[in-house]
Amino acid sequence: MRLPKPRGVLSEWLVARLAEPGLTSVAPAPDSWDDESIALWTLHELSFRGFEDADDRAEWDPGLLAVRHDLEEALEDRLRSRWSEAGGGAAPGAADVPGALEALVAEDDGPSLADHVRRHADRDQVLELLRQRSVYHLKESDPSAFVVPRLPVRAKAALMALQFDEYGDGDPNRLHSHLFARGLEAVGLRAEYGAYVDDAVTENLEMNNAGSLLGLHRRLRGAAMGHLAAFEMTSSLPSRKMVQGLDRLGLTGPMSHYYDEHVEADAVHEHLAARDICGTLAEDEPDQAADLLFGAFTCLDAEARFATAMLGAWGVGG
Amino acid sequence: MSAGDFDHPDVVLVPHGPMLLRGAESVQDTDGTVHRVERPVVALCRCEKSSRMPWCDGTHKVIPRGAPRT
Structure with missing residues (x-):
């Protein structure tokens, strides 16, 4: 992947700095939410697959880490204040964590993109959604993989069981991000990693940045696992709706198969995540209980904001 | 934390949910x-x-x- 297009003064500075490591100028403050979001997305990407036109050593460049720190702090503050505005913050007892996660998911009343795809979306809207989704699905499960060494025994074993399935149970042909790449090709879209980052709406970048932020910080391991649980708990039924919508539009084949795989896989994963990962993590590290719910809320809230933005752009009421 | 054995059943009944089955072929x-x-783990429907x-x-x-069934 090549460096993304800048969206403001900070990302312009960052892209120049990554392309020419010798530059010593001081980073300017971001001039928009979009600028801030693509800058943090780019800095995080250095810890995933990187950029062919950036120096790999930039990942641990102290000057860039300082910029990343400021952007991450601003993002985390924003996410935490959304959670407290929604009434969150109290820590459940460890035994109540799976139930509290279920309640949070059940109360989620955000608009559903899958509902729109199932019944009304036209082909262009679905292709636009798939381009947006590709920003995450082409690195599906990778943020959670960073959390493995940071967990106690039971949560670690359960996360590995889940990740093993995400990564195809050892079969590269069944790796979920690979299934999505094949789906993109089959519907005539580009399948290479990061292909549509320049098209990503700000809400989508922020959703991805939140997932990466939680995955990359050991301090936020509880939030990362809560985020994973909410993601899995809201995947099975919407994936089935995606299959129905794709089939309705004649987009059968590998893309439909990708969502079809998630109906069954995530019907398993949601229980592994809520009970065996989050439940045992809360028992072994009770101080993580509050963050487990914060992470779950963040996943649901970011998806709701993204869905609202997409449906709004299409002139569809949420 | 003790280094003892953990419970790791092959079959788990999820309250109001499926039966999780581990290691079946x-x-x-x-x-x-x-x-x-x-x-490695499958969820079997219990609600039919x-x-x-x-x-x-x-x-x-x-x-x-x-x-609840009695």
Whole structure:
């Protein structure tokens, strides 16, 4: 992947700095939410697959880490204040964590993109959604993989069981991000990693940045696992709706198969995540209980904001 | 934390949810059809409303919970 297009003064500075490591100028403050979001997305990407036109050593460049720190702090503050505005913050007892996660998911009343795809979306809207989704699905499960060494025994074993399935149970042909790449090709879209980052709406970048932020910080391991649980708990039924919508539009084949795989896989994963990962993590590290719910809320809230933005752009009421 | 053994059952009944089955190679459904298992853990439908029996597809979450069976 090549460096993304800048969206403001900070990302312009960052892209120049990554392309020419010798530059010593001081980073300017971001001039928009979009600028801030693509800058943090780019800095995080250095810890995933990187950029062919950036120096790999930039990942641990102290000057860039300082910029990343400021952007991450601003993002985390924003996410935490959304959670407290929604009434969150109290820590459940460890035994109540799976139930509290279920309640949070059940109360989620955000608009559903899958509902729109199932019944009304036209082909262009679905292709636009798939381009947006590709920003995450082409690195599906990778943020959670960073959390493995940071967990106690039971949560670690359960996360590995889940990740093993995400990564195809050892079969590269069944790796979920690979299934999505094949789906993109089959519907005539580009399948290479990061292909549509320049098209990503700000809400989508922020959703991805939140997932990466939680995955990359050991301090936020509880939030990362809560985020994973909410993601899995809201995947099975919407994936089935995606299959129905794709089939309705004649987009059968590998893309439909990708969502079809998630109906069954995530019907398993949601229980592994809520009970065996989050439940045992809360028992072994009770101080993580509050963050487990914060992470779950963040996943649901970011998806709701993204869905609202997409449906709004299409002139569809949420 | 002690370094003792943990509970790790092969079959887990999820409250108001599916049966999780670990390490199975095949499952026979109510019609007698045998399905090959391709993942380490599978979720088997217990509400009998799944669109892809014998596997859980999450449908139990959208059907009202009846009185507990006695």
